[in-house]
Structures are given as C-alpha cells and as structure tokens.
Amino acid sequence: MTRLLLLAPLLLALCACSRSERPADRLVVAIESPPETLDRRMALGANAMRVAQLVTPGLTRVDEAGRAVPDLAASFEAIDDRTWRFVLREGLRFSDGSALTSADVAATWRSVLDPAIGSPHRGGYGYVESIETPDDRTVIFHLALPFGAFPVDASLAILPAELVGPEHLETLRRRPVGAGPYVVERWDRDEQLLLAPNPRYHGGAPALPLEIRTVRDETTRVLELRKGRVDVLLNAVSAALLPALRAEEHLAVTVGPGAGVSYLMFNLEDPLLARREVREAIALSLDREAIARHKFKGAARVADTLLRPEHWAFAPDAKKWPRDLERAKALLDAAGLVDPDGDGPQVRFRLGFKTSTDRFRRSVALVIAAQLAEAGIGVDVSPLEWGTFMGDVKRGNFQLATLKVTPVIDPDLFRLAFHSASIPSEETAWGGMNRMRYRNAAVDAALERGRSAADPEVRRAAYAEVQRIVAAELPALPLVHEDAVGIVARDVEGVRVDPQGSLQSLAGARRIR
C-alpha cells in the first residue's frame, strides 16, 4: 500500500505535464500509414506518392477533372503522336537553390528506366524511347508507341541530376530535394514528418509549415481531431462516422467527388449471366440511390460509368439504369425465367455473389441481395478472405462479385477493364481487370484509338464510345462513385478535397483567427 502512495505523485506528475493547446504554428494532417519513402521513383503506397508530390512535383499534375495540367512545365504539346515537347517554367529552382533545367528532367527520367536504381515503375515507363534536351528549358520525349495518356505519366517527380544515381538512394528516400511547395525538415520517426515551406516554390511558399502525422487506428484519428491535435483528415475516415462528425461544432465535414468507384461484375461465361436481359433485369432491380444514401451516409453518388461526371472524358449520354422493378420482372418473364410463386418466397433462379470479408463491402452485398430478391432473383452472398476472393475472381470462378477501382485517373484504365487482351489468363499471369471476360471488337478498337491519339478531343470521343457500348451491354454495372471526404478544423481555411486524394491544397491553407 505504501508503494502505491509513493507512486501516486509520479503518476500525477505525468498527467500534469500534458497540455491541450494545439500547435498553432503549423498545420497538422493525419494519414493512415506512413510513407515508405519520399523518393517518388521508388514509392508504391498512395501516401508516399501524395507526400512526395508536395516536395518533388513533376512536369505536370493531375487536376480535379483527371486532366494533366502543367506544374513545373509552363506548357506541353504533342509534336506527333509519339513525340511530346515540354517547356519548363522560367527561373525554376530546387529548394537547395540550384537551377532546375531540362538536364535534371532528362536525368530523373533516365534514372527511373535504369535497372541499377531498381524502380518498381520501370516497366510502366518502358515506352519512353529517348529524351532530348535542345535547350535549358525544353525537353522532348520520344515514345516507342503512341500514348495519349503520357501527360498524366509526366507527373513523375523531378529530382536534381546530381542526386539521381544509385549512391544517393538513401538521401532521396528520407530528404529528397525538389521544387515543390515544401522541404523535408525532419523525419526521424515514422509517425511524424515535418515539412517546412519552400521559399523558392514557383507558386509561392505556403503560409504554414506542415506536420504529417501517422495515426493508424481510425477511432484514434478521429479522437485526435476532436482533441485538436490534428487539423485535417483527407479520406481517412469511413462513411459510418460521418453523421457523428457532422455534429461536431469545431469541425467542418466536406464531401466532394472522389476518384474511387465500386462496381458489380457479371461473369459473362456463366450461361445465365451471358444473357443480356438477365443483366439488364439485375441493373433495373437495384436501387443504387438507396445504397448511396443509407450505406454511404450520402458520401457517394450513383455511377453511370466508371468515370465520375466531373471527369473530362465522362460520357453524359451513356445509358442510365434507374430502378424499375416492374420492367425488370417483365424482362425476366419474357426471357422464360418465371417466378414460380409471384412475389412469394420462391425464386426465379439463384446466383452466387462473392465479396471480400470487409464488413462494409459485405453489408453492401447483403443490401444488393435483398434488392434483387424483390425481383425474385435469389442471391447467395459468400464473403471470402481477400486472397481467395481475388484468386476466384481472376480465374472466373464467380457469378456476381463487387470490386472497387481506385483511383480512376486516366480513361486509359478502361483498357485494363474492358479490352479483350485484359482478360486474366495463364498467359497474362492472371493480370488484367477484365474479369467479366468481356469481348467486343468495337470496344477494343475504340480503346486502341483512345490510347494512341494525342489529341484530347479524339480521345474523349473514343472513350465516350467505350462508355456508351459498355453501359448498354453491361459486362459490369458501376454502383457508386465513392466521394472524397475531408474533415477540417473550422479555424483552418483553404483546404480542398481532391478526388484523387492529393494533399496539394494544403499548401494554400492558412489559419484564421
């Protein structure tokens, strides 16, 4: 007992040294997992790429409509469909004061393609054949094949030429040098990364230093926000918490378009689902509006195609499938799939529906099953462990399944999703996202046109055709665009919620009062 009394003051002393005032001299954003590196060439995690972008931006960046816009470049253009010219902004400097020239751009790009660096993106940029630098501000990329989405890929970070060699990998990982709005000030522990404003940034230095804090547990993230120790959460909360957060006085919840889209896949090699009227009936039986409202707490919108309406390549005239139970039933009746007991418990036919074990995805699957039951379609939902689930889906061992693509940036993604060459098989090492096993020559041709054209208007037309055909033939039904969610303390202004989850807008944020 005496020992307890002796220790009590110690515990009290520990308690007393805590304080609740927030660090007003900087902006604090919380993320779910720490970046594994800040060297964009080596980065794979989403957070690593987002933070790297703040320190080492590229020639372009992707804007909210999914379009590549100039960043370090002042302008860019296609000379022909395999040659792109980028002109750098005038007077660009790295944060260490040295000038950023076309030589740095060429050196960075060559290093990504250099096997000695071991970038996991080397194959992805393998189409770059050669790089030419006619003067200090001009870079010309020669591609091995026509690639219209090249400006999006040109968002790759630009590093100083003298630091791109393999001997500097460790430096670049912890303290990369770039021309972005921030400079790495301190990063000695995973949990806390301090970024200082870069006075040489071409867009003007940010008003406040930025602290990027890793808080792994969702509940804890929200509690840190409530305590005021964290100012901003971008896309790091689930929909279920939104109603509670909206009730918090000193927090502002912003919901904006997001680049994530969930979709329902039909296995077209299944005899039932190969029939178009069955897929149409399923699409007509679903009340996606209700799913968005109740399951996503309003932080989602019904998806007509894989692209959100704000995206530059979105096709507004693609066929829409609002709920129409009566037409769904009529379609199935006409197809000879009659409900044996009308609206009674017996079903027209049963389908297997595979999903991951994620609690939220599973609950959405159960809602879908309940909605289909109203049209007399029996659905057996089986949640599977992720590895097993993906294995089954890739090998075509499913009837219905849901997945989410994130993020949808360039419509070239359609190639991965709907091109007949993207059907997973032994030869493709089970890569490719066309797990529906959809084959359509017109779609394949439009996808080739969209990929090889450099003119955005030609690309838009090609991808609009893809969206129209796919929305009519329904190899997969897009469910909802999952919104991007930002929770920001009320005394911070200027933070915008980016569909892709970019942290870029933090550079323009400031504290009011």
Next chain:
Amino acid sequence: MSEILRKAFGTLVAALGAVILVSVFLDFIPGDPIDAILGEQARETDRASLRAALHLDEPLAARLWYFARDAATLELRSSVPPFQDRVFVRIGEALPNTALLACVSLLVALLIAFPLGVLGASRPGGRVDAAASGFAVLGVALPRIWLGPLLILVFAIWLDWLPVSGLEEPAGLVLPALTLGTALAAFLARMIRASVLDAVGEDYVRTARAKGLPGHVVLLKHALRNAMLPVLTVLGLQLGALLGGAVVTEKVFNYPGMGTLLLQAIDRRDYNMVRACVLTFTLAYVLVNLLTDLAYAVADPRVRAKR
C-alpha cells in the same frame, strides 16, 4: 554450466521453429504478394522483376536460407520496395518502447492486483472481495480495442489530462499502460486471492496466529510470501499475453513499438520484417521465462537448494 547450455539450445530451437512456422504460414496465405505490393495496374515486366527480387520463384527453403544469412550478419533489409529499411535497426528502435510499455503495464497490474487480492483474501465473501471479483470479471472481459478508446475519451478528451496517442511526451505512456495493465491486473488479483487463501489454511499461518502476531503481519509476512510462487509462474506466462495484447494496444494508441512494426510489416507484405519481429517476440518470451525461473529461486529457498 550444462544447465545454461541446455537452456540456450532450447531457445535456439524455439526461435528457429517459430520462424519456420511463420514462413510456412506466410506461404500458405492465398493470393499473390506481388498483387498486394504492386497493385492491379502494374505492368507484367515490373511484376516479374519484383518476383525475382523477392526470390518468390525459388523454393521456401532457399528463401529461408537468404533470411538466415542476412539475419546472422544483421544486414537484413525489408523485403518490399524500396528495400532500404534495415530490419534490425527498426527493431532496435521499437523494442525498447515495447519493453517499457510491458514493464509499466506490469507495474500497473501489480499495483492494482496486490491490494485487491490480499484485501479480498483477508475477508473472503466480504464487500471488498465482491467488488474485487466484479473488477476481475470486467477486466478480463473488456476487449482492449474498446477499453483503449474509452480511456482516451475520458482522460484525453473530457478531462484533457493526457495526450490521445503517440509517445512524443512521456505522458503518452499512461493510457496504453493502463489499458494493457488492467486486464492483467484483473487476472492476477484472482490468482493472488486464491493463492493467499490457500496459504492462510496452512499450519504455519496458524502457528503465527497462535504466537499472537497481529492479523496484517500474518497475512503480509507469512501468508503472502508463500503465496508468491504460483503467482510468479502465472506472471511469467502472462508476459507473453502482454506482448500479444501490446499489438492491439499499440495500434489504438499509435505507440511506436513492436506491435505497430509487426502490423505495418504485415500490411506491406514485408515478409523479412514479419519474420524478424516474430523472432524477436519468441526470444523475448523465452527470456522472460528464464527470468521467471531465476525469480523462483529468489522467492523460494527450496529451489535454490535443489540446484
């Protein structure tokens, strides 16, 4: 001397067994780690080169050999791009934090458990005993994933005494230690109570009473000392549970320890880091059991005599 050799050999076998077992299980997990690391949109050439870099096309035995070779020279690096993390440096940073958390939690547990257990035993069936039993049931039943946020809500948000998470300031240690300590305290209190009650029924306690010693001296000096042996055994075993509980607790409190490191490694499919973490946990467990044996000798003269 032979005793030490035997123990060292046993430790080696345990560590080796744990690493092999974990490696085999990692291999059994369905799904391709390449998919998880590179994502869906990766090109085939990148997938192939990563597969080669991870030696995934070689048999498990070969991969285990590479692991053992690099681990022996302490040169082991993480097995996901950018392949730059030095595994043992990371463990060297995380392990002291977890050790600190475990020790403070143990202290918290003992500080709660001893008074509760002894008071309960002094009047079995009394009010204090009933309250202690209630606490014990609660302590064992409350999941840490729930207790942690509850403590944060009370002490960090409403009372505003402590930080929510992290270990930037020493006060950050209090809540995780409480979370981890209470469950253990509940269990220990039951154990101490039962053990003291056993001892109270022994002849030497009756003798002490007959000598006219005051009740608390009998209880604390004669009964409690003898009741220590079973408690020590349980304590040794429970430290293992403490390490397991640390994984959950560290996640909730964002505590920079071994649990966080392990979870992150699993998340990233960093198999080298996972194996090294498991190795560390195994060695820590064995070491704690060794210390328990030594503590036995201190607490019980008979054990010393046998040696």
